[in-house]
Amino acid sequence: MIKNFKTRFILKNQLTNDVFEFIFELIEPEEIEFQSGQFMMLDVLTADSFPQKRAYSIASPSFLRNKLRFCIKLIEDGVASTYFKNLKIGDTAKFQGPFGRFILDFASKKNLLFIATGTGVAPFIGMLEDIFEKKVDRKIEMYFGLRYEEDIFYQEILEKFAKEHNNFKYHLTVSRAKNDFKGLKGRITEYLDVKKYDLKNTQIYLCGGGEMVKEVRSKFLNAGFEKEEIFGELFYV
Numbered sequence: 001m002i003k004n005f006k007t008r009f010i011l012k013n014q015l016t017n018d019v020f021e022f023i024f025e026l027i028e029p030e031e032i033e034f035q036s037g038q039f040m041m042l043d044v045l046t047a048d049s050f051p052q053k054r055a056y057s058i059a060s061p062s063f064l065r066n067k068l069r070f071c072i073k074l075i076e077d078g079v080a081s082t083y084f085k086n087l088k089i090g091d092t093a094k095f096q097g098p099f100g101r102f103i104l105d106f107a108s109k110k111n112l113l114f115i116a117t118g119t120g121v122a123p124f125i126g127m128l129e130d131i132f133e134k135k136v137d138r139k140i141e142m143y144f145g146l147r148y149e150e151d152i153f154y155q156e157i158l159e160k161f162a163k164e165h166n167n168f169k170y171h172l173t174v175s176r177a178k179n180d181f182k183g184l185k186g187r188i189t190e191y192l193d194v195k196k197y198d199l200k201n202t203q204i205y206l207c208g209g210g211e212m213v214k215e216v217r218s219k220f221l222n223a224g225f226e227k228e229e230i231f232g233e234l235f236y237v
């Protein structure tokens with residue numbers, strides 16, 4: 001059920017130059033029920049304009065009920081980004097939610113393909129924590145695309161997941177990596193072999209920049225995948 005939440009900002013973790021985790025403790029109500037993959041709307045209060053709202057995917061798992069973790073890229077001069085930059089530990093913040101249909105179909109047994117660019121990885125972190133906690137044994141493959149090596153984050157946690165869970169395979173691609181970069185250089189679409197995936201037995205989740213989401217969705221639709229099995233969340237166009 002969608003509710004208003006009063007929260008307290010309790011922790012900030014810097015992940016890269018401009019990507020941060022922000023963690024909020026719920027004050028009223030004290031707990032939230034949501035499905036991993038969903039997002040919250042934040043009331044952005046600014047000194048010089050009317051309050052605005054911004055959407056943020058929940059990066060924490062659904063079994064964590066009393067806190068909300070978000071993974072946010074701060075955009076130069078962005079309205080909400082400026083609000084986050086100025087946020088002090090102990091400040092209160094208001095959210096509404098949970099919203100969205102970018103959620104895992106836990107009833108399905110199909111393989112999962114997760115594709116994220118930038119902070120589009122946020123909902124997948126919560127989903128993966130839920131999947132591993134529930135001991136779901138579906139095959140999961142994930143592509144995570146970033147632009148520069150300096151942009152790399154969540155590498156440790158994703159590699160740890162891959163090491164600890166045989167059903168999870170993870171690939172990082174860096175589109176503008178330097179020549180000596182040891183990993184996959186280029187965009188996700190250069191490595192994604194659509195023919196490799198079982199048409200009738202794969203669910204595809206895409207999250208991040210609009211260009212990637214639209215391009216990858218078209219690739220799978222053109223290859224004959226059902227549109228009902230392709231889920232997308234666009235952070236910006």
Ligand SMILES: Cc1cc2nc3c(=O)[nH]c(=O)nc-3n(C[C@H](O)[C@H](O)[C@H](O)COP(=O)(O)OP(=O)(O)OC[C@H]3O[C@@H](n4cnc5c(N)ncnc54)[C@H](O)[C@@H]3O)c2cc1C
Nearest residue numbers: 039054055056057071072073078079080081119122235236
């Ligand atoms: C359902 C949903 C979930 C979202 N979840 C997240 C999330 O988990 N983490 C997150 O960082 N953002 C997320 N976003 C984007 C977020 O809502 C804001 O758009 C973003 O934080 C910029 O807000 P702002 O007020 O700082 O910038 P604004 O003042 O609104 O202007 C920012 C400009 O930057 C562009 N922009 C927005 N996001 C990005 C980006 N990531 N990279 C490059 N350019 C961008 C916009 O197109 C716009 O031109 C989500 C968006 C949606 C619709």
